Structures are given as C-alpha cells and as structure tokens.
Amino acid sequence: MPENSIEKYKILNRINSPDDLKKVKEEDMEALAAEVREFLIENVSRTGGHLASNLGVVELSLALHRVFSTPKDHIIFDVGHQSYVHKMITGRKDAFSDLRKPGGLSGFEKRAESEHDCFGTGHSSTSLSAAIGIAQADRLKGEKDRFTIAVVGDGAFTGGMIHEALNNCDPRLRLIIILNENEMSISKNIGHFAENLSRLRTTRGYIKTKRLTRRFLSRIPVIGKALSSFFILVKKAVKNAMYKSNYFEDMGLYYIGPIDGNDYSQIESALYNAKEQGENVVIHIKTQKGKGFAPAEADPSGYHSMACSGKTASGSLTFSEVFGRKLTEMAEKDKSICAITAAMCDGTGLCTFKDKHPDRFFDVGIAEPHALTFAAGLAAEGMKPVAAIYSTFLQRGYDNIIHDIALQELPVTLCIDRAGLNGADGATHHGIFDVAFLSEVPGMTIYAPVTANVLEMALEEAVSSGKPAAIRYASGRENSEIVKAFYSDIGIGKLGVRSDIKAEEKPDILIVTYGRIAAEALKAKAELDKEGKKCGIVLLEKLKPYGEAADNLRSYMPKEGGLVLFLEEEIRAGGMGMMLSDEMTRRGMLEGFVYKLLALDDNFAIPEKEETIFETAGVSAEYIIKECR
Numbered sequence: 001m002p003e004n005s006i007e008k009y010k011i012l013n014r015i016n017s018p019d020d021l022k023k024v025k026e027e028d029m030e031a032l033a034a035e036v037r038e039f040l041i042e043n044v045s046r047t048g049g050h051l052a053s054n055l056g057v058v059e060l061s062l063a064l065h066r067v068f069s070t071p072k073d074h075i076i077f078d079v080g081h082q083s084y085v086h087k088m089i090t091g092r093k094d095a096f097s098d099l100r101k102p103g104g105l106s107g108f109e110k111r112a113e114s115e116h117d118c119f120g121t122g123h124s125s126t127s128l129s130a131a132i133g134i135a136q137a138d139r140l141k142g143e144k145d146r147f148t149i150a151v152v153g154d155g156a157f158t159g160g161m162i163h164e165a166l167n168n169c170d171p172r173l174r175l176i177i178i179l180n181e182n183e184m185s186i187s188k189n190i191g192h193f194a195e196n197l198s199r200l201r202t203t204r205g206y207i208k209t210k211r212l213t214r215r216f217l218s219r220i221p222v223i224g225k226a227l228s229s230f231f232i233l234v235k236k237a238v239k240n241a242m243y244k245s246n247y248f249e250d251m252g253l254y255y256i257g258p259i260d261g262n263d264y265s266q267i268e269s270a271l272y273n274a275k276e277q278g279e280n281v282v283i284h285i286k287t288q289k290g291k292g293f294a295p296a297e298a299d300p301s302g303y304h305s306m307a308c309s310g311k312t313a314s315g316s317l318t319f320s321e322v323f324g325r326k327l328t329e330m331a332e333k334d335k336s337i338c339a340i341t342a343a344m345c346d347g348t349g350l351c352t353f354k355d356k357h358p359d360r361f362f363d364v365g366i367a368e369p370h371a372l373t374f375a376a377g378l379a380a381e382g383m384k385p386v387a388a389i390y391s392t393f394l395q396r397g398y399d400n401i402i403h404d405i406a407l408q409e410l411p412v413t414l415c416i417d418r419a420g421l422n423g424a425d426g427a428t429h430h431g432i433f434d435v436a437f438l439s440e441v442p443g444m445t446i447y448a449p450v451t452a453n454v455l456e457m458a459l460e461e462a463v464s465s466g467k468p469a470a471i472r473y474a475s476g477r478e479n480s481e482i483v484k485a486f487y488s489d490i491g492i493g494k495l496g497v498r499s500d501i502k503a504e505e506k507p508d509i510l511i512v513t514y515g516r517i518a519a520e521a522l523k524a525k526a527e528l529d530k531e532g533k534k535c536g537i538v539l540l541e542k543l544k545p546y547g548e549a550a551d552n553l554r555s556y557m558p559k560e561g562g563l564v565l566f567l568e569e570e571i572r573a574g575g576m577g578m579m580l581s582d583e584m585t586r587r588g589m590l591e592g593f594v595y596k597l598l599a600l601d602d603n604f605a606i607p608e609k610e611e612t613i614f615e616t617a618g619v620s621a622e623y624i625i626k627e628c629r
C-alpha cells in the first residue's frame, strides 16, 4: 500500500481526480478537510515545503474543484506555493513523498507536470495577468463555458502587476478572482492595501439583497438591463457614502465578501454565486494561515516555508546574516544608510537592521521594481540605499536598474541573495541570470564574495563608492573548507582578484572563477596537480568593470599555449566567461592561449538536488577536469 494511502485517510483515499471529489457527500466535506490537513502536515514535515499557506486554503481548494472542472476550467494559484491541495485532488497525491525532490513533484504549479496546471508559477503577482490572457484566448476561440480563476494572496496584492491586471479586466470576460486575506505575506503583510482590506466589509444581507435585486431587474424585458445598470450606479453612490469606496467595485468588478474562507459551505456557495454572475467577480475570503496545526497557527511566518529558513544548527552565520549584521553596524556610524526589502526581511537577513534602525528600514511588499526605483529616489537626495533582493526576484526589476539607477548614476547598492543554483524550489528560484543581465548595465560594479570577510569588504566599498553596485552571494553559509584553506594560504589582501599563483610562476592551466563554485575549481586543481598538470586558480571578487579584472589577470596568465578556463555557476550567454574573454581578446591577452567557457547551458532543465547540483548542471570538479584534460 503506498505510504500516503494509509487507513486513516478514509475519504481521501477514494480521491484520485476532481470527479472523485465531486462524489463526496456534502456532510463529509469537513471530515475530508481534516484528513487533507493531516496529510499535509505528515508529508510536508518530511519533505519540507510551504506548510502554513496550504493549511489555510484547504476548504477553498476543495470547493474550487467541486464547483469547477479542471482542465476545462482554469485555476491559477498566485506564486503557486499554496497549490498542494490542488495537486492532491488532481491525481498527484501519491507523489507527495517526492515533493521538491529531483524529478519529483514541484512545489509550485508547473505546466509540464499536469494538464490541471494551466500556468506555471513561482514568482509572485503574475496570476491575474495570465488569467486574463487565458480567458481572452477562450473568448477569441468562442469557448463560452470555461471559467478562469485566479487565487491571489493579500501578500501578492502588494505586487504592482496585480493592480495593472485589475485595471485591464475586460468586462466581456467572466474571471473569478479570489482574494485570500490571511494578513500575512511571509511576514506580517504591509501597506495601505492590506490595511484597507479590513474596511471592505459588506454584510451577507447586503450581498444577498444586491444579488436578488440585480436578478429581478435584469429579468424585466427590454428595460431590465438598463434598470440593472442604473441600480449599480445608485448602489455605488449609496455604498460609497456609507462604507467609503470599494476598490474592486471601482475597478468594475462584482465584489463578494468578505467571507470565512475556512468555512466550507460559505466558500462553496460564494463560488456558485460567482459562477452565476456572468461578469468578472472578486471573492474576498478571510483564512487563517497554518489553520489546523497549532505551531503553524501560532507562528505562520516560521512555518511559511519549512526547512528553508537558511538557519541550521552549525555555528557560523549565513551570508544573509553576515550581510545584515555588517549593514546594521555600518548604519550605526553612517546615518544615511537605508535598507530596503521586498517582503523578504527574514530571508535577506535584515531583521536586526529593522529592529535597530526602524526609521531607515523599508519593507515595500512584494514589489521589487518599486523597491529599486524607490531606492534610486532615496539616493537622489543623498541617502545611501541598500536593496537586498533574491537574485531570481531581481529579474523583474531590470528596467528599474537601467533607467532609474544606472542611467542616472545613482549610488544604489544591490545585495543579491540566493545567487546561483538553488535546490528544492526548482528552476523558478535559481539565481543564474544576474551576472549576465548586470554585466550589460553601464557603470554597474559587480562583486562576488565567497567568504564572510570578503562580503563585508565588498559592502564597505560598494556603499562608499558613490556609484551603482551589486554584490551577489549564494544561499547558506561560508562552509567550504577548501575555499577557507585557499584564503588562509594567500592571506587577506586588497579586494579584487585572488590567486594561488606565485609571482614568476606560469601554470599549464589557469581557472578563472568566482563565488561558491570556486570550491569545485579547487577540487579539480588538486586532482590535476596530481596528474602533473600545474593548475592555478584566479578567484574574482570583483567581476565588473571587466577591464579592471582583465588588467589584474595579466600577471597570472599560464604558459604559452596553455589553457584558460572560465568557470561559473551562471548562464553562459552574457556571463563572466563571455564578457571577460571578450575583454581579454580585445586587449590581445588571449593570443597564443587556448580558452574555454564552462557555464550553464542554454536551457532551464537545471537540477533540483542541492548535494549534486554542480554535477547535474555539468559544472562540477569532474567536468572541469574533463575540460582541462
């Protein structure tokens, strides 16, 4: 018997598809919800994953699959981290033991995984735009009986794209937008939208009257529709006067709520109601993050993503913690230093800064583009803003970096966390593009520290440089003994380029690399040295300006005819290897040498298991040795 089909899941065991779910008796739904919660707790505590968010949407997910029919209807979960119950219902229950493992179940909605996942997610606030696209396509194809539903958390609503999409909800569509208010993003939700949600209070009596009146009016022949529209105008005026304005109704959407999203019958009847409307509807539900599991109810933030907090038992600090501690110290002396996060205070190590310097700490919500332009504004008035953002989420702020920071030469420091390959969260969370896209930005300096000490030096230099700068570092801690030994052999020097090649020494092979993957280069070197091939390493702490890096490399070039291998944990196109080899070629520095680039290939099929991540990506010590041989 599969692990997840044990006796206690009496009702759940019978469900392998949405059709099976539809056969469950109404009176058994509460018991089913309890089984689903138990299943989630049991499995996610083994595999890790987003427990609290999923516990909050059990009733909603069950109701969605009873009222609608995927894959005919489309359901998109924003971010997708709360789609576990949806996955269980759509035939993937037995795969939960492999959740977030290589080749196993993804922790987010993924098109390639199931026909029930109509759109891939991972980054926040995309669901409604995608839903509008899907619904418009159905309209254009004449598909009249398909519904598109976007499930959006109140955290995701702090992202601008949701509001851009709301502004673009075509009245010809019949979208259903579920606003899931649990008052939490990863931490407590912030901002005026979140504060004002509590004002969107309409009683159930009011909703019923509104529905009945509209139905009655629209059934009157000829003038009914006009009367109904007139009624809507009058109703809005009355309601605006009584309750202030309702944001969603002002956007032209039919608003239902708020209702208790953890009460199965309430949520099911709201969905049926929405289905009947024949127009775009917002259902505002209130749920409890972590519902049904006391520790998660008490600490929804801690249980947002289990086994993913970046903190382990060992003594040393994570790079995020080193960064946060150093910046807090620097801000004590320099009152112009400000810290900015986009809803990732804990993840980026900024909680101490927040406590010590609350006035200069800004959490802007899940709004990376805004965070960057806001930082530029601070810099324009003489502050020294430091924006800490995960590499993968920085991708959406590209134009803000070019137009608002670099072009205006504003001294914003970007601290790019989780740079490089990241394990269990999968391809949506790898940070493998930042060197490539930042290399293209004129005037941007890029640092790539691999030790805590170098990270601190880079932060000092970047913040005092008066120029745009980016410091990128991997998740986790400085834990590679081989890299520590490399540094202790060469000693602490000037920030820039480090090498184990002594003056006048000319190796057969030169490996030029940066960041965490340096450990693989050092392992390969040990092997190659044993084979009698003298191998030298250059570790770049400062990648860009590439001219400076190329100049620094002059004294480390190998023997005539020797090999220069550029190695990185980054996409090949536009990465350090391409940029630096181009710079060196233009200076004639590579004439008479063989050079190769070892980097990530041009695809997204990147491994998801932390321990063997370099190996599966084709950039481990083994591959380096193969290239060198």
Ligand SMILES: Cc1ncc(C[n+]2csc(CCOP(=O)(O)OP(=O)(O)O)c2C)c(N)n1
Binding pocket: 053, 056, 078, 079, 081, 082, 122, 123, 124, 152, 153, 154, 155, 156, 157, 180, 182, 184, 185, 186, 289, 342, 343, 344, 366, 368, 393
């Ligand atoms: C662009 C982007 N920035 C940051 C994140 C990290 N992140 C994942 S879930 C989450 C909070 C989402 O809150 P909400 O939408 O309210 O969902 P809940 O977990 O509360 O159900 C954040 C900030 C992300 N996925 N995408």
